[in-house]
Amino acid sequence: MSPDDSATSEDAVARAALTAVAEPGDPAMGGLLAARSPAEVWSALRAGAPLGAPPGCRDEAFRTRLPRWRARARAIDADTLLTLAGEHGVRLVLPGDPEWPSQLDPLAERRPYALWVRGAHDLRNACLRSVSMVGSRAASGYGLHVAAELSYSLAGRGWSVVSGGAYGIDGAAHRGALAGGAATVVVLACGLDISYPRGHERLFAEAAARGVLVSEYPPGTPPTRRSFLVRNRLIAALTPGTVVVEAGARSGAMNTAAHARELCRVLMAVPGPVTSALSVGCHRLLRDCQAVCVTDASDVVEQVGPIGADPGGGEGVRLEEDLLDDTAKRVLAALPSRGSAGVAGIAAGSGLDPESALRRLGLLAAAGYAERAGAGWRRRTPAGEGPGDRVRG
Known part of the structure; x- marks a missing residue:
């Protein structure tokens, strides 16, 4: 399984645990996760099973890390870790999730595990x-x-x-x-x-x-x-x-x-x-x-700013609505001008699955059409327009 794919629950638990096992940005752990699934790495560390050094990592450097990782892995209860996070309102975001910032991917082997x-x-x-x-x-x-x-x-x-x-x-x-x-x-x-x-x-x-x-x-x-x-x-x-x-x-x-x-x-x-x-x-x-x-x-x-941004403008970049594709227009039409709507409701109103709707909401937010409001989303009203006005560039 590619580490960029949406993770299974098993891989999610493994990545959560690995954040407590290895120092963030360790290229050795990053290399392992590029070659194996998170669940495989976590299982091997817990069991003390053999793990070879990933490409580009010196064997000696890897051997010094491995005993420390195994000792920490044996002391960690991943389910307890996730329960504690939930009690504090903390969520786990993984590579490939809709909320994952893809601009972190150029960090390569130093990319966060989660x-x-x-x-x-x-x-x-x-x-x-x-x-x-x-x-x-x-x-x-x-x-x-x-x-x-x-x-x-x-x-x-x-x-x-x-x-x-x-x-x-x-x-x-x-x-x-x-x-x-x-x-x-x-x-x-x-x-x-x-x-x-x-x-x-x-x-x-x-x-x-x-x-x-x-x-x-x-x-x-x-x-x-x-x-x-x-x-x-x-x-x-x-x-x-x-x-x-x-x-x-x-x-x-x-x-x-x-x-x-x-x-x-x-x-x-x-x-x-x-x-x-x-x-x-x-x-x-x-x-x-x-x-x-x-x-x-x-x-x-x-x-x-993107080419065409108005440095003196108060709204940043704003595309004409006619330039949006049909899917984005459907999501925009499902957005309320007052109050807010959750992703599930917006997805149902636009005929999309929640993940696709969330991705379009991100693009609409970047284009100046949508904004987060409480636990949901709403249409962003430009300065000088009333809430019921048509959103135009």
Whole structure:
């Protein structure tokens, strides 16, 4: 079975367990999952059965990992892990699921084995029109203002913001996006039942209510110094571009920037005072790494928006309804203008299966026609139109 296919329940349980067995992004485990089904890998680890090193992984390096994985596998009850997740409102998203962000796939053997997700929003759809924003924890007043203003303005153009939930620039970016009415994606370096930092507990609650929290780590996993660096590759991979607002010469933000460059994503940086140590990293990115200088949301959208996007527009990209295909039009017709409808109801109204309806909803959201509303979906009304008006470009 290909790891990109929708997983069976057996493979889902196996992937859930493997997130507690191997460190996220371990290319050895990624290689195993590319060669075998998750259920086969999990069963072999539990039974202590032989497992050969995957292609590209040195035998010696693999042999050092295997005993550690087997010991952890024997100590894990996967069903208990999934029950704990459910108690905290956390769901498991697997490669091939409708909610899986396919932009993570270029990570190849460093792709997540699965993602733990909490929040009202759909992770894939939240990332369709998104920008990563990172920077210093000990941010200056200038940096906090720029991050909040950029995120707020991007939200007004229909773009969500992805960041790491830390103090400083991360927190300002999340708050700016939420204040602007957009979803925000918080990528955490711990289990989603743990609020870290503790001072952002209310922010995380608001992000879950209006956006989404995501982690590679199962519930109950505390953060470590290494886990912050490992999660940075997800922040860079989830979006077409990363904005570094403030960064010291050596910082987590610079690590995220390096991942963005490695993945060939657009790298942007905000200039700061030449006397500020917090802007040394940004100036280095501009000088040595071909980062694009950005000073407002229009600059950012110009770099990451599709051709034809109006950088000054308040609605971002919006297709004429006549350009939608027949299936998308049926889904659009099934969307209410007031209240919301669940995926099952929309699927029934459009004559599609739920998975196909969800995929079309994601495309309609990216085109500016649909939005999440509570536990369901509704038609998005452009500024200046009443709820009953026809949705046009």
